[in-house]
Amino acid sequence: MEISARKKKILAAVVEEYIRTAEPVGSKSIAQTAGLGCSPATIRNELAELVNMGYLEQPHTSAGRVPTPMGYRMYVNELMEQQKLSLEETEEINRRLNQKLQQLDDTISDVSRLASQLTDYPALALTAQSSVTAKRFDLIYVDANTFIIVLMLSSNSVKSKLVHLPLSVDQNMVQRLASLFNAGFTGLTADQITPLLIHSTERAADDTMGLTSVVAAFLIETLTEANTPTAFISGENRLLNQPEFKDPEKAHKLMSYLSGGGYILPSGQEESMVSAGEVRVLIGPENVAEELKDSSVIIASYDAGDNTRGLIGVVGPTRMDYSAVAAKLSFLAAGLSKRLGGGEAPPEGMHNKLIIKGDDPNEHGG
């Protein structure tokens, strides 16, 4: 059965009213606000059908209607209007991005904080999983017992570490080692750096002091860290703003799930699930994690340069302001991409052309 235009209007009205008030929506208030010239009784008939179709439900017989996940899904896919951010909002976001943005590592936490502040929901930011390799080694001789490892990565970031040794370092050896590493270890991923390779380098450098393994260990650690996507969550406490979490039990469960680095997306699929410039919405039971079955997640991806993508997302009750949050995240992601990504800058006003993708492709007419 196809859903009529009026039903759509009514459904949208219910969803929006419910998002606003968190109270079941009655026929009367719809008749007043939705602006379609008909009486509460008519609305009631339509509502009853929407319940039958699975878009709405009643908490109990004499209550108003509440959207089901399916109702939200319909709303997000077809009914929701793209929300435009006000000039002040876009300026605010840009200002804060410019203020903070130097290196992704430092900002991943700032980004999640910003997203949380903007939306008033808990927010998370994920760095992209990429395959970073070493591009260049420098070893700086400081004194007889000390040298500095400087490691430039394919992602064009630089990592460094001060190494103290109990033994005296030979300055020639340090230089020899740097050349050997530049020759043999650049372009390798962490798991291509085998003990065998290290060992043969050690011999080639005539290294009896274990310098080679120190440098190699730092390299492996750095690469592993750079390739491990890290998540940062902030603003968990904002859940408490939402009436659905007035029960501390419930709030605590979700908050500790989030704080504990609880994964939002099926691991390994993070970036692949959201393509660039698009915002994905996971509603209630569409989430994989048991703890999120009553909540919704909105995720945008950003281009972190180097052909990798990261994610920013927001978690809230299913009764979430999808439109506003999607718009904000989309703009934020675009701003991040512009600043981090090497690639083409998103066009001005890009946040208006926001593409929202549902979870289940069957459900939205393509």
Added chain:
Amino acid sequence: MEISARKKKILAAVVEEYIRTAEPVGSKSIAQTAGLGCSPATIRNELAELVNMGYLEQPHTSAGRVPTPMGYRMYVNELMEQQKLSLEETEEINRRLNQKLQQLDDTISDVSRLASQLTDYPALALTAQSSVTAKRFDLIYVDANTFIIVLMLSSNSVKSKLVHLPLSVDQNMVQRLASLFNAGFTGLTADQITPLLIHSTERAADDTMGLTSVVAAFLIETLTEANTPTAFISGENRLLNQPEFKDPEKAHKLMSYLSGGGYILPSGQEESMVSAGEVRVLIGPENVAEELKDSSVIIASYDAGDNTRGLIGVVGPTRMDYSAVAAKLSFLAAGLSKRLGGGEAPPEGMHNKLIIKGDDPNEHGG
């Protein structure tokens, strides 16, 4: 009026029972548990006097007794038994410290997370405010448009940054600049680096491309960052475990205060308030921040090396397990000091000799 030995015993029993159950404590339960051979009626008389003296209060006429902040203070200063950590606990802490500890920057968040997990309260970690200066500069020429700044600080950490320039870099210039910076900028604090100094260096290096100011900017930024104490708070959500925060309003207020980097100690006095090896307890109204007047804070300081100290602290309701938390924090701080500080390692079993200092020196007999 001096407080009798029996009153002390009774007060301690009330505090401990209340900490355990979060329910007002009646005379009967004390008579049973406290093991002083007297009847509830006797206890009642004593309790009434303890109320008069200000150590206890009654929520209402027919309820049991609850400690006042003054009662907690007395308990912390004089009555509380030093809690020893079990072998498993100390081993667990040591294990996790060893696992994580490489550089303070990376671990400040880990430390606060660890403290929070151990105590099941929100925890914060503060880096020490110190006066870090530059110790050594290296500039690595990468290609015509790129070089790397490597900056070694007096704290013996190393910071580095990749710099891209629109103009071609002259390799000689890069080296000249490094020498000039090593000669003129080491040992200076951020505010000693004046535009004048930068300008004269620029001329001395014959730098027409603005390299000098790029390096100087990085230096200033790094020093400023290193000297700014950063706080990290985690586990805010654990507040929800406590029955006193079953009201989401209340919980949210405190949590957002904490998340917002709310300051626990009067700013500027952070380290000076807690001396090494000692644990400080701030009970309820002893706190300066309005938001903390109903809560208690337990703080330990650790030696971060380089004559600087940092803090780890825990926030909870006044009904807090002072003894256990103090023991854990103390051990944690000692462990951190041992690993970070240059100084003498704390003696084995140091957590047994824990010194607890109250807020107000007048209140505990010296």
Added chain:
DNA sequence: GTTGGCACTCTTTCCTTACGAGTGCTAATA
């Protein structure tokens, strides 16, 4: 297809009552 009317349902709120934990006081006791 739409609407007004009306009986019905079910939650929420408020009030009252009963209960019980714990006290304070008094008088007896060691």
Added chain:
DNA sequence: TATTAGCACTCGTAAGGAAAGAGTGCCAAC
């Protein structure tokens, strides 16, 4: 003088019940 038993009293909390109110479903009329 300190302790104890006994008892009336207080006050918060839980339980029960009635009234209110919001919203529905359905029917008959338009």
